Amino acid sequence: MSWHADHAFTVTISGGSVAGLCNAIALRKIGATVKVHERVPGPMMARGAGIVVQNELIGLLEENGAGPLPFTSCRGRRYLNPDGGDGVLQDMPQEFTSWEAIHAALRAAVPDQCYQAGSEVVKVSQTGSKVLATLGDGSVVESDLFLAADGSGSAIRRKMLPDIDARYAGYVAWRGTLDESDVPPDLLPFFDNLFTFSEARCGGHMLAYFIPGSDGVVTRGSRRLNWVWYVHVDAADLANVLTDKNGIRHRSSLPRGTAPENAVAKLRARALREIHPKMAALVSETRDPFLQTILDVTVPKTLFGRTLLTGDAAFVVRPHTAGGTAKAAYEASVLARALKLARANVDVALQSTERLQLEHGNALYQYGLALGNRWSRERATD
Ligand SMILES: Cc1cc2nc3c(=O)[nH]c(=O)nc-3n(C[C@H](O)[C@H](O)[C@H](O)COP(=O)(O)OP(=O)(O)OC[C@H]3O[C@@H](n4cnc5c(N)ncnc54)[C@H](O)[C@@H]3O)c2cc1C
Numbered sequence: 001m002s003w004h005a006d007h008a009f010t011v012t013i014s015g016g017s018v019a020g021l022c023n024a025i026a027l028r029k030i031g032a033t034v035k036v037h038e039r040v041p042g043p044m045m046a047r048g049a050g051i052v053v054q055n056e057l058i059g060l061l062e063e064n065g066a067g068p069l070p071f072t073s074c075r076g077r078r079y080l081n082p083d084g085g086d087g088v089l090q091d092m093p094q095e096f097t098s099w100e101a102i103h104a105a106l107r108a109a110v111p112d113q114c115y116q117a118g119s120e121v122v123k124v125s126q127t128g129s130k131v132l133a134t135l136g137d138g139s140v141v142e143s144d145l146f147l148a149a150d151g152s153g154s155a156i157r158r159k160m161l162p163d164i165d166a167r168y169a170g171y172v173a174w175r176g177t178l179d180e181s182d183v184p185p186d187l188l189p190f191f192d193n194l195f196t197f198s199e200a201r202c203g204g205h206m207l208a209y210f211i212p213g214s215d216g217v218v219t220r221g222s223r224r225l226n227w228v229w230y231v232h233v234d235a236a237d238l239a240n241v242l243t244d245k246n247g248i249r250h251r252s253s254l255p256r257g258t259a260p261e262n263a264v265a266k267l268r269a270r271a272l273r274e275i276h277p278k279m280a281a282l283v284s285e286t287r288d289p290f291l292q293t294i295l296d297v298t299v300p301k302t303l304f305g306r307t308l309l310t311g312d313a314a315f316v317v318r319p320h321t322a323g324g325t326a327k328a329a330y331e332a333s334v335l336a337r338a339l340k341l342a343r344a345n346v347d348v349a350l351q352s353t354e355r356l357q358l359e360h361g362n363a364l365y366q367y368g369l370a371l372g373n374r375w376s377r378e379r380a381t382d
Helices: 018-029 055-063 099-108 155-160 235-241 261-274 277-285 324-342 346-380
Strands: 010-014 033-038 050-052 072-080 088-098 115-117 121-127 130-135 140-143 145-148 167-179 194-199 205-211 224-232 290-296 307-309
Touching: 010 018, 010 121, 010 130, 010 140, 018 033, 018 055, 018 099, 018 324, 033 140, 050 205, 055 099, 055 324, 072 205, 088 099, 088 194, 088 205, 088 224, 121 155, 130 145, 155 307, 167 235, 167 277, 205 277, 224 261, 224 277, 261 277, 290 346, 307 346, 324 346
Parallel strands: 010 033, 010 145, 033 115, 072 194, 145 307
Antiparallel strands: 050 088, 072 088, 121 130, 130 140, 167 224, 167 290, 194 205, 205 224
């Protein structure tokens, strides 16, 4: 399908992660010719783990014939405190998946000819209503619309909004997964079928839930137990915390398998002092915990001519909202719907998309801030 008699509507996307792929799927469905450029060569290695399933993502997958997305489910929540005991139960069914499962479902819905791995976008400029994207190999791609889905460190956002940068939120997430077969037998029934939370003695909290196995299998025995522990780290110590076992300093995360042994040993000892003993046991049993810093990004605008920021390139919301991937899916659906309705009037469609993005992004950002600040305040009053 072509929007104009003489040419198809063309879209170039930088970033082949969740936001880039959500947009590629939604825009192809309305007839656009899409090309995703992802700078990582070859398959994407999962740096993350569990993700709470949200309706926006399921809706995008279903509307566009993508998926199915493997997921696990629980019947409710368990709230613990560091002193031990079985905690308080609350009925609240929820579903969980993993970053790998989401990426695999999205990637499978984008044909190979629309996705170029190992291709970095190094520059973007606009001539009339065309956007010119210069790639790492020096070639220039022309399109009607350019989407910057290049993540929280977006080079395109920094070029368009040089005063806006990702701000460190004051704490990090230590994360880990245990294959179900490695979960000690006494812990398995305690965590099964529940989304478990434990307050930490010096502020912060830890959570745990089952997710699909790394191959997407969700049958009992093949799942993984996923945990996240939010830990305060002074900004002055961040460089040290982000230095891996080979002395390499990372920008915002320590990938799986790179954390120094002494940092992991300290984490395990701290867990024994500060969180519920069964949660601490998960930390002790996990071979290779990894770390992500919690960042805040907000923007006053997302639209620059025919270039639109989307996903984490636009707003990075706190993980307590469980809303990063859902926001990416929402933005892709909004853009596709606006373009479909406006047809020839692309700029009107982009302006209405920007309005909705700012409204949704700011609301989610504020919600995440309130959730995050709640435990920061608790820590300050300890
Ligand atoms: C590997 C990985 C694992 C993750 N795991 C989790 C998780 O477990 N739980 C969770 O809540 N969130 C996780 N996230 C974050 C989550 O996916 C995002 O909040 C959300 O899905 C939106 O992401 P995004 O696509 O906007 O940005 P990102 O996922 O950060 O993707 C940006 C992409 O752009 C590419 N890129 C950057 N610059 C360029 C360029 N110049 N040219 C071309 N490509 C470029 C990057 O390589 C990257 O693939 C993960 C992200 C990644 C990349």
